[in-house]
Amino acid sequence: MTKSTKGNRAQGGGTAAPGGVRGALPSEVALRVDPLIDDPETRIVVCCGAGGVGKTTTAAAIGLRAAERGRKTVVLTIDPARRLAQSMGLTELDNTPRPVPGAGTGSDSGSGGELHAMMLDMKRTFDEIVEAHADPERARAIMANPFYESLSAGFAGTQEYMAMEKLGQLRARDAWDLIVVDTPPSRSALDFLDAPKRLGSFLDGRLIKLLTAPAKAGGRAGMKFVNLGMAGLSMFTGALNKLLGTGLLRDVQTFVAAMDTMFGGFRTRADATYRLLQAPGTAFLVVAAPERDALREAAYFVERLAEERMPLAGLVLNRVHGSGASALSAERALALAENLEEGGIVDRGHGKGNRHGAHSPGRGSSYGTGTDEQSAHGDHDAYHAHDVHEDIGEDGVPDSTPRPESAEEPTDHNGHTGQTEQLAVALLQLHAERMQLLTRERRTRDRFTALHPEVPVAEVEALPGDVHDLAGLRTIGELLADGSAA
Amino acid sequence: MSRLHVVTGKGGTGKTTVAAALALALASGGKRTLLVEVEGRQGIAQLFETEPLPYEERKIAVAHDGGEVFALAIDPERALLDYLQMFYKLGSAGRALKKLGAIDFATTIAPGLRDVLLTGKACEAVRRRDSRERRVYDAVVMDAPPTGRITRFLGVNEEVAGLAKVGPVHNQAQAVMRLLKSPETAVHLVTLLEEMPVQETVDGVAELRGAGLPVGAALVNMVRPHLLDDDLLRQADSGPGGALADALARAGLSRPDRFVGPLVEQAQEHAERVTLEREQRSALEKLDMPVYELGLLPEGVELAGLYQLAMDLRDQLPARQETP
Ligand SMILES: Nc1ncnc2c1ncn2[C@@H]1O[C@H](COP(=O)(O)OP(=O)(O)OP(=O)(O)O)[C@@H](O)[C@H]1O
Ligand SMILES: Nc1ncnc2c1ncn2[C@@H]1O[C@H](COP(=O)(O)OP(=O)(O)OP(=O)(O)O)[C@@H](O)[C@H]1O
Ligand SMILES: [Mg+2]
Ligand SMILES: [Mg+2]
Numbered sequence: 001m002t003k004s005t006k007g008n009r010a011q012g013g014g015t016a017a018p019g020g021v022r023g024a025l026p027s028e029v030a031l032r033v034d035p036l037i038d039d040p041e042t043r044i045v046v047c048c049g050a051g052g053v054g055k056t057t058t059a060a061a062i063g064l065r066a067a068e069r070g071r072k073t074v075v076l077t078i079d080p081a082r083r084l085a086q087s088m089g090l091t092e093l094d095n096t097p098r099p100v101p102g103a104g105t106g107s108d109s110g111s112g113g114e115l116h117a118m119m120l121d122m123k124r125t126f127d128e129i130v131e132a133h134a135d136p137e138r139a140r141a142i143m144a145n146p147f148y149e150s151l152s153a154g155f156a157g158t159q160e161y162m163a164m165e166k167l168g169q170l171r172a173r174d175a176w177d178l179i180v181v182d183t184p185p186s187r188s189a190l191d192f193l194d195a196p197k198r199l200g201s202f203l204d205g206r207l208i209k210l211l212t213a214p215a216k217a218g219g220r221a222g223m224k225f226v227n228l229g230m231a232g233l234s235m236f237t238g239a240l241n242k243l244l245g246t247g248l249l250r251d252v253q254t255f256v257a258a259m260d261t262m263f264g265g266f267r268t269r270a271d272a273t274y275r276l277l278q279a280p281g282t283a284f285l286v287v288a289a290p291e292r293d294a295l296r297e298a299a300y301f302v303e304r305l306a307e308e309r310m311p312l313a314g315l316v317l318n319r320v321h322g323s324g325a326s327a328l329s330a331e332r333a334l335a336l337a338e339n340l341e342e343g344g345i346v347d348r349g350h351g352k353g354n355r356h357g358a359h360s361p362g363r364g365s366s367y368g369t370g371t372d373e374q375s376a377h378g379d380h381d382a383y384h385a386h387d388v389h390e391d392i393g394e395d396g397v398p399d400s401t402p403r404p405e406s407a408e409e410p411t412d413h414n415g416h417t418g419q420t421e422q423l424a425v426a427l428l429q430l431h432a433e434r435m436q437l438l439t440r441e442r443r444t445r446d447r448f449t450a451l452h453p454e455v456p457v458a459e460v461e462a463l464p465g466d467v468h469d470l471a472g473l474r475t476i477g478e479l480l481a482d483g484s485a486a
Numbered sequence: 487m488s489r490l491h492v493v494t495g496k497g498g499t500g501k502t503t504v505a506a507a508l509a510l511a512l513a514s515g516g517k518r519t520l521l522v523e524v525e526g527r528q529g530i531a532q533l534f535e536t537e538p539l540p541y542e543e544r545k546i547a548v549a550h551d552g553g554e555v556f557a558l559a560i561d562p563e564r565a566l567l568d569y570l571q572m573f574y575k576l577g578s579a580g581r582a583l584k585k586l587g588a589i590d591f592a593t594t595i596a597p598g599l600r601d602v603l604l605t606g607k608a609c610e611a612v613r614r615r616d617s618r619e620r621r622v623y624d625a626v627v628m629d630a631p632p633t634g635r636i637t638r639f640l641g642v643n644e645e646v647a648g649l650a651k652v653g654p655v656h657n658q659a660q661a662v663m664r665l666l667k668s669p670e671t672a673v674h675l676v677t678l679l680e681e682m683p684v685q686e687t688v689d690g691v692a693e694l695r696g697a698g699l700p701v702g703a704a705l706v707n708m709v710r711p712h713l714l715d716d717d718l719l720r721q722a723d724s725g726p727g728g729a730l731a732d733a734l735a736r737a738g739l740s741r742p743d744r745f746v747g748p749l750v751e752q753a754q755e756h757a758e759r760v761t762l763e764r765e766q767r768s769a770l771e772k773l774d775m776p777v778y779e780l781g782l783l784p785e786g787v788e789l790a791g792l793y794q795l796a797m798d799l800r801d802q803l804p805a806r807q808e809t810p
Contacts, residue, residue: 051498052682081682185497292786324748328739336737343736423721424733426714427749430756433713436784464755465762466681 031314031456033480037066037178042283044171044276045180045313048192049287050297052185054318054460056080057467057476058287059182060088060117064470065477067115068104072177074116076166078159078184083468088117095124097170102470116176125162128169159184160195164273171276190304283313288448290320290441295448302452314456315448316480320441321462323434330435337428340421459483487804488672488702490612490665491627494636494690495676496683500707502529503787503795504676504780505629506555508705510796511803513553517624520611521546523559524604524630530557535789541565543611550797556623558611565603601642602659609662612670633675633690637697640666640673672702677770679706679763684770691773704770705799708782712760719757778802 036042047059056077063075074097080090089101097116104111126148130139142148163184170179183192276282284305288298298315305312449457460479467476491512493505502523509521520543523530528538534546539559547555614622631639643659643666665671673694677683687704694701730750734742770777780798783791 052496082685083681324751325745328745336734336739339737340733419718419721420729420733421736423714423718424730424737426718427730427753428734428737430713430752431749434752440784464758468681 029314029454029456031316031458031483033062033065033458034069036283036313037062037071038069040177041281043178043281044167044279044283045178046183046192046277046282046284047181047287047316048183048284048301050186050294053287053289053294054316055185055287056084056182057473058285058316058318058460058480059180060084061467061473061476061480062285063117063178063180064100064103064115064473065481066178066180067100067113068111068474068477070111070113072114072175073180074118074170074176074178075180075182076118076120076163076170077182078120078163080119080182081466081468084473085119087469090117090119093119093121093124095119095121095128095166100470120159120163120166122159122162125166126158129165158195160186160192161270163192164270164277168269168273168276190301193304193308193310278308278310280311282311284310285313285316287316287318290317290444292444295444299448299451302455312455314458317445317457317459317483319462320445320459321434321437323431323438325431326435326438328431328435330432330439333428333432333435337425337432340425340428343421488670488700489623489625490608490671491625491702492630492636492640492671492673493628493676493705494630494633494673495705495707496678496686497632499676499678499683500780501632501676502533502629503792504674504705504707504799505627506530506533507780507792507795507799508674509555509557509625509627510547510549510553510793511800512625512627513547513549513555514796514800515549515551515553517549517553518622519549519553519555519625519627520623521555521557522608522611522626522628523557524608524628526559526561528559529629530559533787533792550793550800558607560604560607562600562603565607566599569603569606601639602646602662605640605643605666606658606662609665612665630673633686636673636690637693637699640694640699641697667698667700669700671700673699674702674705676705676707678708679766681762681766684766688769688773691775701775703776703778704773706767706770706777706779709779710759710782712756714753714756714760719753719760776804 037045045059045062047055047062049055056079060075060077060080063073067073075088076097077085077088077090080088085091087102089098092098095118097118100115100117103115127143130142134142160183163181167179167181170176186192186195277284286298286301286305288294302312302315445457448455458480460476460483463472463475465472467473491505491508493501493508495501495504506521509519513519521530523539530546531537531539534557536546539546539557541559541561541564543556543558545554546557549555608626608628611623612626616622630636643662646655646659675687675690677687691701691704731742731746734745739745767777778799779802780795783794785791787795
């Protein structure tokens with residue numbers, strides 16, 4: 001615990017947070033969510049992160065919290081879990097924001113806030129672009145084009161592109177104080193920034209221009225064909241036609257031509273939204289789980305945002321585990337459990353379902369080193385407390401070995417007591433597992449902090465169940481705000 | 487027993503990890519397997535802690551009891567060139583096209599084309615025999631695209647066979663489809679015991695079955711042990727505070743009262759999780775397919791952990807029949 005506190009702009013670098021404030025982090029800046037969402041200057045919050053870390057949950061929770069704190073908010077969600085979608089009233093797939101029933105907003109609550117939510121429909125959004133820019137007949141022709149079909153449904157990057165497009169539309173309507181955006185599930189958070197450009201440059205690309213050129217710019221493009229090997233290209237297109245059916249290339253050509261004359265190119269649109277993301281009213285939240293891969297991803301993303309001059313508000317470390325008994329270390333808990341088991345009191349054979357020996361707790365290196373002698377020091381526990389949530393174990397009251405009254409208790413011949421011992425063993429093992437998890441999570445997080453000490457962090461505790469209703473979202477919102485309270 | 491194992495699942499559930507463990511498991515006992523990567527991300531190389539894989543089959547691991555695992559990262563560009571070469575004798579024009587970005591273009595405008603190449607390559611490896619007519623690989627394991635795309639991915643050859651009505655392309659596509667729909671293929675779905683991945687698995691299985699593709703097993707990954715059985719859970723719930731404190735004291739814990747509350751609370755959370763997981767498990771059991779489980783490796787997946795997963799998997803797989 002001799003960690004350098006250099007670069008620490010938060011509270012003075014003590015080792016353990018006193019007074020049981022959850023998430024009061026010793027060596028990093030705290031992310032303050034409430035001031036962020038209360039600030040009228042904040043107009044867009046984008047929740048990014050690797051797959052499955054909690055982007056949708058965080059976006060919805062922030063939207064709800066902002067609304068209940070008085071802001072007129074819209075949340076753009078992407079592929080929310082079914083039950084969560086239902087609880088937010090997202091049953092109609094019409095690609096427009098709808099009021100969320102049951103959000104504590106409006107006149108009855110007195111907050112004056114509002115919450116609208118929508119679920120992105122990628123295909124529908126694409127259709128809307130076409131409909132908005134072409135006359136009805138033309139729009140129909142484009143939408144009937146088979147290439148359009150595959151592009152709007154399946155092209156890698158279309159979802160990201162459409163999310164940005166929708167964000168642009170919502171912003172243009174200017175009907176909300178705050179837009180909270182979820183991002184599509186993808187392996188890498190970077191995809192959200194890269195995919196639209198990729199799609200844009202693909203559609204505006206050199207080759208596609210070449211292929212569509214004959215109609216538009218005969219001579220010049222013709223020259224290029226010669227330079228690049230006319231024979232090769234026509235052979236190639238011929239082969240492709242055979243491979244894919246004759247129609248496809250022609251479809252691509254007509255499609256791109258039609259789109260091109262319609263409006264100023266995909267890249268231009270992507271660029272416009274990109275600028276919106278760089279604007280001062282935008283705040284990026286990078287969501288990550290306290291796991292190695294997720295945090296590595298988060299670090300990349302943070303660096304990338306800086307390169308792009310996009311405003312990062314901070315890191316939401318989601319699904320972090322805590323313990324109310326963190327003064328009791330894993331090693332100690334296992335040693336205690338072993339004491340009970342060694343007493344011959346507990347017969348093994350609990351732990352049903354633990355079929356894979358690999359992860360039974362107790363693999364720890366110091367397992368079994370806790371002798372009875374050591375355990376006589378009550379404050380021994382406190383040295384292992386990384387995260388003291390209660391003021392326990394700090395007074396260091398020396399312990400006398402087994403308390404007199406417990407020594408008198410019947411031990412093994414009483415069925416009920418045997419069960420209690422068994423329960424105690426299980427609870428201790430469970431606790432050891434929890435503490436090992438806590439330690440791992442902390443180690444991973446510290447690695448991130450060492451790399452990016454300047455990034456504000458808020459921790460959100462892992463709830464035992466998943467988050468699928470407004471109450472759950474409210475809890476996450478509170479944890480988010482608390483996790484940042486210094 | 488199937489010979490082509492296609493491993494799909496929701497993103498991030500462990501497809502690459504489980505595919506690798508499966509390749510190791512199937513190789514154990516002196517077999518040879520091929521692990522195929524199709525998404526060009528070099529996930530296999532990372533997992534086995536080796537340099538990025540070139541577009542060629544190379545041995546990357548030795549299984550328990552002396553089997554071998556080979557790996558191949560299929561590069562769609564290279565595969566397309568091979569393919570065009572095979573059917574159209576493009577010669578050096580192919581390289582020119584590559585420079586122009588045409589190959590990239592082709593695989594982009596027609597994601598289906600990529601998929602034809604990828605599945606085609608895997609099927610070729612399944613069928614390959616050496617000069618003495620013995621199978622080169624006992625099994626081929628594919629780290630496949632996620633559940634949302636798998637049915638289309640595997641079904642693409644059907645579309646192609648429909649488009650190209652005759653000729654070598656047609657024949658190749660048909661041959662691939664025959665293999666993919668035969669019992670020689672098994673599509674496994676990796677999931678976690680959480681709502682969304684399980685939902686995706688349920689939907690994915692229905693879709694695969696609807697398309698006539700052979701569904702293999704549900705591979706439940708990152709399973710955490712249940713440390714308390716039902717009886718104990720109930721006891722923790724009913725909270726025999728005093729007795730528990732005494733038991734903790736007998737174990738040597740000083741002032742145990744301060745810990746009883748938090749410990750019981752943790753047990754209740756555990757119980758809640760167990761209940762949720764049980765719901766998800768029963769949803770999987772309704773699917774009428776084998777369910778295998780792989781434990782959560784607390785320290786993450788290192789090479790040793792991968793072998794551990796492979797052993798766990800091997801012990802659960804049905805006994806192997808020899809394939810000539
Ligand atoms: N703090 C938390 N405690 C418990 N469960 C959580 C927490 N945060 C998220 N979850 C659960 O984790 C699952 C994944 O969350 P979510 O859908 O928000 O992730 P995501 O990043 O949007 O995923 P994807 O990349 O697939 O879109 C959901 O079931 C959600 O309820
Ligand atoms: N049994 C396990 N125990 C612990 N960690 C695991 C386990 N299986 C996978 N992981 C970890 O989970 C993460 C995701 O695994 P993996 O890359 O195999 O998933 P994937 O489904 O292939 O992901 P993607 O959708 O990005 O391709 C990795 O960090 C991996 O090390
Ligand atoms: Mg999501
Ligand atoms: Mg993978």
